[in-house]
Amino acid sequence: MADRIFISNLCLYGFHGVMPEEKRLGQRFYIDLSCEIDLAPAGQADDYGLTVCYDALCKLAQNTCESGPYDLIETLGERIAQNILEQFSAIRSVRVTVRKPSAPIQATLDHVGIEILRQR
Template identity: 40%
Template sequence: MDKVYVEGMRFYGYHGAFKEENELGQRFYCDIIMELDAEKPGTTDDLDDTVNYALVYESAKEVLEGEPVKLVETLTRKVASLILGRFDIVHAVTVKVTKPDPPIPGHYDSVAVEIRRERGFDGT
C-alpha cells in the first residue's frame, strides 16, 4: 500500500480534562498518514483521483478546533473516522495528535496519541 503524509498541522482548541484547558485553550498538532493505491493518481495526474491535502487539513481542523472533548484519544479517533468517511480512496489511516506542554505535574515536552484504523474497523 502506498502512503500519503500530511504532517505538522497546528491548531488551537479547547479540549482537556481540566476546566482551565476548556477556558483558555491550547495548541494541538496533528500528523496523518493515509494508506491508498497511488497508481491511478500517479498515472492520471488528476487531483480528483487522490486525496486533496487541503481537505485533509480542513477535516483535522474541524475536529481539533471543534466541539471540546476531554481526551486526546477522542480527538484522534474522531479525525481518523472523518478521514475514512470522506475519502473513499483511503484504505487505512494513522493519526497522531500531540498536545504540547500538557498541564500536568512534572516536565513534559508533550503527550500524544497515535491510532491506526482500517476501512470497516469502525463501520465505514
C-alpha cells in the same frame, strides 16, 4: 510498503482537556495524518481527481478539532480518523497522531500524545 498521503505537524488550536482551564483557555495541538491509498492511478494519469487533497484533509482535521471540546485527545484522534474514512472512500486506513505540548502535568517534557490506526 503501501502508498500513503501524509501531513506532519498540523498545528490546531482547541479547547480539549479534562481540566477546566484547558477548556477555558485552550491550547495548541499538533496532528500527524498518514493515509494509506493507492497513488498509482493518480501518478500514472497525472490526475488530481484520482488522489486526496492535502488541504481537504487539513480542513477536516481543523473542523473536527473545532467541533469539540473533548475531554480526551483520544476522542479527538478517533473523530478525525472516523471522519477521514467516512469522507474519503479511496483511503484504506489512517494513522492519526495527536500531540499535546502543554499538558497540565508536573513534568519536563516536549509533549504527550496518542496515536491510533483505523482501517476499513
